[in-house]
Amino acid sequence: MLIRVDPASDTPIFAQIAASVHADAAAGRLRAGDRLPSARDVASSLGVNLHTVLRAYQLLRDEGLVDMRRGRGAVVTEAVEPLAQLHHDITALVARARTLGLAADTLAALVKETYR
Amino acid sequence: MLIRVDPASDTPIFAQIAASVHADAAAGRLRAGDRLPSARDVASSLGVNLHTVLRAYQLLRDEGLVDMRRGRGAVVTEAVEPLAQLHHDITALVARARTLGLAADTLAALVKETYR
DNA sequence: TAACTGTTCTATAAATACTAGAACAGTTTC
DNA sequence: GAAACTGTTCTAGTATTTATAGAACAGTTA
Numbered sequence: 001m002l003i004r005v006d007p008a009s010d011t012p013i014f015a016q017i018a019a020s021v022h023a024d025a026a027a028g029r030l031r032a033g034d035r036l037p038s039a040r041d042v043a044s045s046l047g048v049n050l051h052t053v054l055r056a057y058q059l060l061r062d063e064g065l066v067d068m069r070r071g072r073g074a075v076v077t078e079a080v081e082p083l084a085q086l087h088h089d090i091t092a093l094v095a096r097a098r099t100l101g102l103a104a105d106t107l108a109a110l111v112k113e114t115y116r
Numbered sequence: 117m118l119i120r121v122d123p124a125s126d127t128p129i130f131a132q133i134a135a136s137v138h139a140d141a142a143a144g145r146l147r148a149g150d151r152l153p154s155a156r157d158v159a160s161s162l163g164v165n166l167h168t169v170l171r172a173y174q175l176l177r178d179e180g181l182v183d184m185r186r187g188r189g190a191v192v193t194e195a196v197e198p199l200a201q202l203h204h205d206i207t208a209l210v211a212r213a214r215t216l217g218l219a220a221d222t223l224a225a226l227v228k229e230t231y232r
Numbered sequence: 233t234a235a236c237t238g239t240t241c242t243a244t245a246a247a248t249a250c251t252a253g254a255a256c257a258g259t260t261t262c
Numbered sequence: 263g264a265a266a267c268t269g270t271t272c273t274a275g276t277a278t279t280t281a282t283a284g285a286a287c288a289g290t291t292a
Contacts, residue, residue: 012249012250013249019229020229022225022226023230038267038269040268040269049250049251051252052250052251054269055249057269063222068268069269070256070257070258071257071258071259071267072258072260072267072269073259074268082216082217083218083222085216086212086218090209090227091230092205093202096202097198101195101198103179104232105179106181107228108225108227108228109131109138110135110138110139110142110199111209111210111220111224111227112135112223113135113136113138114142114210115213115220116220128279129281130280130281154236154237155237156237156238166283167281174238184237185289186237186238186287186289187236187288187289187290187291188236188290189236
């Protein structure tokens with residue numbers, strides 16, 4: 001499993017790591033029972049701090065996406081299934097927004113605001 | 117026009133102000149030619165600093181949503197139309213995500229990631 | 233002209249993001 | 263049991279972002 005990060009991006013690194021896992025789960029590349037690479041491995045391969053990776057993992061844990069325990073690592077839960085189910089709807093919405101010239105941040109903010 | 121802000125929220129105030137305008141535009145409550153309340157008025161009524169409101173307005177300007185000039189204020193552009201067109205799709209997606217138990221931040225991050 | 237508007241500037245305080253190192257406590261593997 | 267792995271917790275420092283504050287500037291409108 002590969003986690004990508006753009007150091008030049010204005011979004012925090014921990015958020016990018018979590019988003020990378022989100023994307024993999026939505027695309028079906030991650031399934032319940034799969035294990036995320038250890039935080040130390042991710043940290044060294046990305047050249048970031050261990051705590052930064054752990055913060056992303058704890059975010060995913062708070063969302064119920066992974067189950068974390070010492071010694072075992074971070075294991076994906078059944079909560080990834082809804083993400084995969086929504087994948088088609090999301091890509092369709094994004095495609096339409098793109099043709100309308102909408103910025104990514106604008107659409108994302110709109111979705112978040114609509115949730116309330 | 118009413119702009120709402122939650123001081124207890126973890127999202128920055130300027131982002132909340134921009135999101136409030138986004139929501140109004142998407143819901144059709146804002147149309148091209150409409151004028152946003154002056155930054156000083158919003159600042160005093162919300163109890164926040166002028167610069168904080170201006171930062172939100174400049175964000176909307178960067179998105180092309182409003183046109184700003186000294187003396188005239190911030191006027192909504194035709195770029196709001198796409199937002200209104202997407203409103204139904206967004207609410208439908210949010211409703212489905214909600215039934216699946218997805219968090220707002222998760223869905224928003226997913227949408228943003230899918231955009232790339 | 234007077235009152236309004238956003239623009240620009242410097243400055244400060246607070247919160248957040250990131251890095252850094254160390255020690256701890258479970259789990260897995262041999 | 264021992265060794266190597268895992269996340270957890272702790273303190274600490276730096277850089278960036280957020281928000282506030284005040285002042286002066288420069289267009290627009292009434």
